[in-house]
Amino acid sequence: MSTNLKPKYRRILLKLSGEALMGDEGFGIDPKILDRMAQEIKELVEMGIQVGLVIGGGNLFRGAGLAEAGMNRVVGDQMGMLATVMNGLAMRDALHRAFVNARLMSAIDLAGVCDTYNWAEAISLLKSGRVVIFSAGTGNPFFTTDSAACLRGIEIEADAVLKATKVDGIYSDDPVKNPEAELYNHLTYPEVLEKELKVMDLAAFTLARDHSMPIRVFNMNKPGALKAVIMGDEEGTTIDHAENLA
Numbered sequence: 285m286s287t288n289l290k291p292k293y294r295r296i297l298l299k300l301s302g303e304a305l306m307g308d309e310g311f312g313i314d315p316k317i318l319d320r321m322a323q324e325i326k327e328l329v330e331m332g333i334q335v336g337l338v339i340g341g342g343n344l345f346r347g348a349g350l351a352e353a354g355m356n357r358v359v360g361d362q363m364g365m366l367a368t369v370m371n372g373l374a375m376r377d378a379l380h381r382a383f384v385n386a387r388l389m390s391a392i393d394l395a396g397v398c399d400t401y402n403w404a405e406a407i408s409l410l411k412s413g414r415v416v417i418f419s420a421g422t423g424n425p426f427f428t429t430d431s432a433a434c435l436r437g438i439e440i441e442a443d444a445v446l447k448a449t450k451v452d453g454i455y456s457d458d459p460v461k462n463p464e465a466e467l468y469n470h471l472t473y474p475e476v477l478e479k480e481l482k483v484m485d486l487a488a489f490t491l492a493r494d495h496s497m498p499i500r501v502f503n504m505n506k507p508g509a510l511k512a513v514i515m516g517d518e519e520g521t522t523i524d525h526a527e528n529l530a
């Protein structure tokens with residue numbers, strides 16, 4: 285249970301792993317996970333926290349995988365970006381069913397389906413308590429939704445990028461492959477690079493570092509983990525400048 289009384293963050297950029305959305309299925313979206321995430325986001329909104337959301341697309345398509353199978357990489361990435369719009373539509377629907385006001389924006393024009401990304405409008409929606417889902421990544425191929433999360437997080441002046449993933453945080457090695465791997469509570473930006481830890485791709489990570497955007501990585505399947513992160517409790521792994529970790 286948290287010993288902190290006030291949330292640590294006022295505005296967050298929450299990145300949800302697309303792959304984690306599929307649960308035990310090999311493809312697609314598990315409605316139970318979607319509804320649980322919607323409830324957890326609702327709790328944050330009720331605490332007065334402004335929530336920007338980026339969802340991955342790994343449960344549907346990844347450009348790199350499609351290119352390996354012979355498809356043109358740009359076309360594969362376009363399919364990957366559209367996959368994140370599908371996840372965004374599903375999440376907006378789940379949030380609306382949970383009586384949470386949410387808007388879906390896309391970095392690619394999709395008139396009639398959702399709004400096109402607009403920075404000023406996003407800020408104004410966040411201030412009015414709406415959850416804003418940023419889909420279609422950065423709108424460009426050869427990037428990932430981790431880059432989109434850091435980019436949008438910096439643009440909306442979020443207090444942190446919270447990366448919800450399938451493992452408890454950042455380990456000394458991939459914990460799925462190496463059960464001996466140790467979990468880190470805190471890391472500085474240079475430590476992540478020195479230790480060659482796979483937190484997110486380099487483009488995303490350096491963007492966060494260069495703009496002093498703290499990153500917190502935690503398990504989206506662990507009940508209460510998101511709330512603990514929000515309250516500033518020791519949960520998952522925090523990456524920041526050394527002086528902010530002290």
Ligand SMILES: Nc1ncnc2c1ncn2[C@@H]1O[C@H](COP(=O)(O)OP(=O)(O)OP(=O)(O)O)[C@@H](O)[C@H]1O
Pocket residue numbers: 300301302303304339340341342343429430448449450451453454455456457458459460461481482483484
């Ligand atoms: N040092 C490490 N610490 C923690 N996880 C690691 C590490 N190295 C590799 N991983 C792997 O990275 C995975 C998390 O990846 P991540 O959440 O970034 O998925 P993703 O590819 O961004 O998801 P999606 O594309 O579906 O949104 C973990 O499941 C873990 O197996």
Ligand SMILES: O=c1ccn([C@@H]2O[C@H](COP(=O)(O)O)[C@@H](O)[C@H]2O)c(=O)[nH]1
Pocket residue numbers: 302339340341342345346347348360361362363364365366367368420421422423424425426427428429430431432
């Ligand atoms: O800015 C972006 C973001 C994503 N893509 C493509 O979408 C898929 C899914 O995103 P993940 O981060 O892997 O979940 C990604 O593999 C890319 O193919 C993109 O092109 N540009």
